[in-house]
Amino acid sequence: MEQLKPSPPNNPPLTPLTFLERAATIYSDIPSIIYNDTVFTWSQTHHRCLQLASSITSLGIRRGNVVSTVAPNIPAMYELHFAVPFTGAILNNINTRLDARIISNILIHSESKLVFVDCSARDLVLQALSLFPSKQRKPLLILIKDESFETFETIETIQTNENGSSSSTVDFISTYEDLIQKGDPNFQWIYPDSEWDPMLLNYTSGTTSSPKGVVHSHRGTFIVTIDSLIEWTVPKQPILLWTLPMFHANGWSFPWGIATVGGTNICVRKFDAEIVYSLIKKHHVTHMCGAPVVLNMLTNSPDNKPLEKTVKILTAGAPPPAAVLFRTESLGFTVSHGYGLTETGGLVVCCTWKEKWNMLPATERARLKSRQGVRTIGMTVVDVVDPSTGESVKRDGNTIGEVVMRGGCVMLGYLKDPEGTANCLKNGWFYTGDVGVMHEDGYLEIKDRSKDVIISGGENLSSVEVESVLYGHSAVNEAAVVAREDEFWGETPCAFVSLKNGLKEKDIPTEKDIVEYCRKNLPHYMVPKTVVFKDELPKTSTGKIQKFVLRQIAKDMGPIRKSRM
């Protein structure tokens, strides 16, 4: 047995990049991408990605270079998920809602050589480059034009950027379509030397102050891609509406997954409930992904007529309130709920549904579905451990610990941050920084990000549990709870609440009404001592409520002085 070793016939590096040529063979004339009036087939997408890779290479991009994008879910964004790694380069998607300062930091930190810039982000990126130190080498820029984008300006009009620096330093060297047209459709794409070669670089989203560059390998991306297809039971030729930004953890791996099953990508630049409902109808959408706020948007919309045909939604990113899940499903969506982090490349824990749960009352069903669930097949272990001892906590649904995991989807590490990497990849585990409990049936439930735990009078309380109760109030649209300093209790919960539109005067709750409501539904120590009404809660581009903003507001309020309620 000892003589039998891996060899080239059985050991070509795992990579999801091979899925595109396969899609072009099997699904050659099936639509790969639809965007407004643009329709591409898999055969065309295959050729376009090879042409683009050929042109990127001819710009001097080599194996291991970083190539960035700043773009919403347009066809170019999809193509770049193949075309950039086809050149051996590392794809770095940048969140379009970041400010110029952060984008500038990311481009410098990643040493990005080339940036694909959507026309809507043109000024933002030019501004980011103007913030570069004078001796810092700047990346080349490619402009992605879009005739359907209203404020579009042609490349010729770009003479100077907003800061008045000369155009020569910040010029776009080409448009996206020109690059494709010039490229060779018979380009031989660069196969990774090793399946551990880096393929993706994703900076964690802006909920923390110092973004980190998460690096994923070809192997990890291969595994999370097929993992997600199996977990969500994605059939052949699904129609996916891109309601999750591809710049957010690469759309949870579905750019490669949809090629695997020959599906159709419905691209959309910006979306609201009305657009989503109309695209579902027009294109017979079968699948969507999104943060729970997307579910909330769909259910609170005046367009929320029940669907003609079931649409499957995969949601994650924050524990969805049971009430929101319940409302979404009653419209004809089937919600699957999972959990992952930028560091895991996609969802790696899913609340796999049991048929027998269908017999339970609706609220109980929603409660079960709001749990994160069980590891996907690409992961080897997911556990909750006591941070002090490293031992597994009791499987009682109550004992809080840190969520740890081990498996093929975990990142290689953080770019240029050996300390940060060593802090979370240690003792054989990836430490997520998330706090959760393990239920008796082996289902994981996230209670909070570590820093979202509120410690009141020595009791740890989960802001998510308080939020969950707030979402059950008939007038509440969105809710978020953070800690506010309290001279007596140390910390007490501070609730930020936005109300539904169109409430009758008599239905608009006061701060006191909300507190009374919480008293009826929560242990006393968990009842918010402060309630702040907001027209809208501040959010990241992926719909996560920006708790750090709310924490700052709570801090600015100062401590509660006499809180012995």
Add this chain to the structure above:
Amino acid sequence: MEQLKPSPPNNPPLTPLTFLERAATIYSDIPSIIYNDTVFTWSQTHHRCLQLASSITSLGIRRGNVVSTVAPNIPAMYELHFAVPFTGAILNNINTRLDARIISNILIHSESKLVFVDCSARDLVLQALSLFPSKQRKPLLILIKDESFETFETIETIQTNENGSSSSTVDFISTYEDLIQKGDPNFQWIYPDSEWDPMLLNYTSGTTSSPKGVVHSHRGTFIVTIDSLIEWTVPKQPILLWTLPMFHANGWSFPWGIATVGGTNICVRKFDAEIVYSLIKKHHVTHMCGAPVVLNMLTNSPDNKPLEKTVKILTAGAPPPAAVLFRTESLGFTVSHGYGLTETGGLVVCCTWKEKWNMLPATERARLKSRQGVRTIGMTVVDVVDPSTGESVKRDGNTIGEVVMRGGCVMLGYLKDPEGTANCLKNGWFYTGDVGVMHEDGYLEIKDRSKDVIISGGENLSSVEVESVLYGHSAVNEAAVVAREDEFWGETPCAFVSLKNGLKEKDIPTEKDIVEYCRKNLPHYMVPKTVVFKDELPKTSTGKIQKFVLRQIAKDMGPIRKSRM
């Protein structure tokens, strides 16, 4: 980037063994196995496999030892697919239809330490052990009892084997259930040190005279398992009827696949059309696998009433005649057709269906479906090359070449056969020994095993094409074509044909009728010069027609002397 290396949190070895604990968590009380009146749940199967692994270990079995099975598709066979590798040992399933001499050779060649023997194979295995050279150390034997098996005898009655040797040397040391009862359900199973560690040893089936021991790693088995689930779009909780022997390439990886999706395994000791139709009805079967002969059996049965609910059948192992495919689908089966070898651990090429093909006439549909298709996602390349130059052949559907492939499902190699391994794993390819063409649309079609090509008057002709025409004859049940020596042409096709039951006298064709029929439907040089009628064609246990037997018969006939037709 260079600092980012694989580490324990992201690099635990890939293995399908982790799927069982996951199934026991998610699908704890869902039936895992049903066999006559026996029903196990996933929770029970998980515990039983751990107990069994614990007992196997206590017998002295260690990492890297070989443990064999000689059993049909009974529950024990399923459990052993987890329990044996749980101990670090290598699972070696032995075909129950082999003779004692071959089984003896396999046990000696593999240095098997322990054999699980179904009661129906008891005498066979005892006889095999009696053929061991006197100084050869014999494996330990475990008897799998089965009360539902009619010729069952209790362990106590085994005193001497058929050759009269004393019971002490050949005794069964325990029964299967006793081992399980004695085992520890909290056994910590042995995780592979490397994902390249061997997990399976499968001797290639008896269509060639010298079986070879194909070794697969944990990694390869992981990849082919998820590959097959995605390719066949297996949903959660399918009901699989085990019409494909698990000893045949481990049932194409579905023992692990069904655990992944929490399905139910319907075990069956022996099957014919009547049993299959009754089990489909009783258990609401959704999925089946089998050689094309299974399709033939189902369609030619008097029980072949159209199904109440569609059953998906995955078939491979020989190119299925278009007529058989067509008849099977008209009964309500949905046939998927694929291709693989023992060396690939399962199916690695599948005839992925295109919706637009549904518009075509039935015969055209069947012709398209009889092609093998496109590589699955676990494979990197599948090609057809000219054996002399190594170059890809033209994609014209006509130019014949050898099928080669490269990818994660390819075996580690042959056990103790470096020459055999080097002969087929070379130049970065696995050389399959199969002959095929590549169609213009990128779909592979197997024309024959290399040795099944008939060279007549310098023209290569494919026996499969002749067989395909013979299957179109209304009186033909089964057909197989081999080369017969011909003094003028070198070789000419010799057809072996079995006829359908219950034909009216006037419908029974003569040799001349068959030849006439072929002349109308084939080029002259492809028409069989010899037609031999048989009541039944000789088959392997997996339903492959044993062409080497027919070749011997053709050889015994001697050459055709005056063949200038």
